[in-house]
Amino acid sequence: MIRCGIDITFVTLALVLAASSSLAERNLVPSLERSFDVCPDRPLESEWMQNIPLRQAYQRVLVQDIYRAQNLERIVETGNCDCEIRFPSWDAAEAVFRERYASDERWEMLQASDAYNRRANAARPAAKAICEAAGNW
Template identity: 50%
Template structure:
C-alpha cells in the first residue's frame, strides 16, 4: 500500500513539474540571434526553396558556416562583419560548384563542409568567446 501511495505522489509531483516546464518552453516568434544582432539574413530565395530541394539550402548554410569559421581563424578576430558577412560568397561557391549537382553529391559536399566548419570551430571558438561573440 505504501508503494502505491509513494508512486501516486511521485506521479502527481512529476506531472505538475512537467506542466510548469512545458509552459516555460513557449517559443517566441522573435528570431533574434544572441550575438551580432545585425547578421545578414539568408537570401530570400532560400526561404522559398521547394522542400525537395532543401538539401541545397543545407549545403549553402554549411558553406557559409565553414567560410565564417575560416575568416575568424585567418583574421584572428571575431568582429561581427568578419563572422557574419553577406551571403554572396557562399552563394557563389554553391552556384559555381554545386548548382547542377545530383542529390548525393550535394549530401556528400554538405558533410564535407560541415566537417571543415567543425574542425575550424575549435580554433574560432576561443577567439569569438574573447570577443563576446559566441
C-alpha cells in the same frame, strides 16, 4: 488500511508532479522569433533558401555549410571575430553554390556538404579561441 494511505499519497504526489510539469512546459513554448546572445543582427538567409521545398532542402544545407566554413576560415585568416566577419551576408556562400554546385546532382551536393563540414570543423577550434577572446562566441 495502510495500503490505502500509501495509494492516496502516491496519487497525490503524481498529481502534483503532473501539474507542475505542465506549468513548466507552458513556459518552454518555442518562439519563431530569432534572438541571439552574440551578434544579434545576423543577416537573414535569402528568400529562396527560406522557402525551398522540403525535397530540395539539401541545397539549403549546402549553402549553410559553405557559409559556416567560409566564416570560420575567415576568422582564423584575419584573427578577427567582429560580427561582420563572423556573420557576413550570405552573398559569398550563395555565389559559390551557384557557380560550383547549382546544377549538381543531390549526391554530389551531399558530398560537397560533407567536405565543407570537415573544413569548418578543422577551423572551428582556432576560430572559437579568437571569438572567445573577443567575447563573440
